[in-house]
Amino acid sequence: MIVGIIAIIFSLFLVKRLSGMIIRPVLDMKDNAQAMAAGDYSHRLQVHGDDEIAELGNALNSLGKDLGDYIAKMERTEKIRRDFVANVSHELRTPITIIRGYNEAICDGMVTDTDLIQRYRGLINEETVRLERMVRELLDISRLESSDPLTVSNMDELPLAGIIRNVAEKLSVRCVKNNVTINVHADDNIKILGDGDQMVQLIMILCDNALKYSPENGTVSVGANKLDDGSVLVTVSDQGKGIPEEDIPFIWERFYKVEKSHCRSVPGTGLGLAIAKEIIRVHGASAEVISKCGSGTTFEIKFPKDKVV
Secondary structure: OHHHHHHHHHHHHHHHHHHHHHHHHHHHHHHHHHHHHOOOOOOOOOOOOOOHHHHHHHHHHHHHHHHHHHHHHHHHHHHHHHHHHHHHHHHHHHHHHHHHHHHHHHHOOOOOOHHHHHHHHHHHHHHHHHHHHHHHHHHHHHHHHOOOOOOHHHOEEEEHHHHHHHHHHHOHHHHHHHOOEEEEEEOOOOEEEEOHHHHHHHHHHHHHHHHHOOOOOOEEEEEEEEOOOOOEEEEEEOOOOOOOHHHHHHOOOOOOOOOHHHHHHOOOOOOHHHHHHHHHHHOOOEEEEEEOOOOOEEEEEEEOHHHEO
16 A cells, blocks of 8 residues: 555656646747737747657748747838839929929019020929939839849840949040040950940949049049959049948949938939949849948949959
């Protein structure tokens, strides 16, 4: 009887302990599932051992992490969408308001001076061109964002030095007007694989930005050189005011302008660098911005050696 009683007590103790070892993780999993159902994906289970219960715990932890990452990504995407809609609405409203105001002044007969009417018509035309350019650039961004990286089958051999000199020649009229010099230092033997139109657009955007922010009698330098590892580095430098360090990570965003209080003083839609970022992405290249306030800005675009002929 004594041995039987001891055996029963030991059995109850053993059953209780084993039940606790099995039931406690299940209860923790239930709490974790309820937390995820309530939107809390930060809770993690303490997993011990390598049995089926442990595998289930690891699966729940992995599910919580994936759901948390997905929700965070969706929130960022939604914020970007809201900001994009707000920015587009603001940027489109400005030229439309100007066009409507000047047009109404002319149509209502409020302005009778011939020279002033001609000036108003010129302003209407400028804003119409700006509006058209903005819509075109928005379409370019939409098309590029939905594009996959380029493959060898849809890339051509591009003479990079020729493209750079061609862009510099196209901008020569603006250079004379602003009294800015463009210096080109490009190796004529460099050829890369890519889309010709997109590459011209990329160089044009970077050089156009450099001209916008270059002071009078300044110099814009454009270079293309092959590095020791076989990659190709394209650089575009200006002698402008530079970009504050805290603004550099955001300059590739749509409609982002560093000098927000003077954004109308610098022509442009704020979409150029966003387009450039997508062109760089589909070509498998990388970008770095080196800038210091008062010392100008340098954009460095590096094409990997598998894109170099």
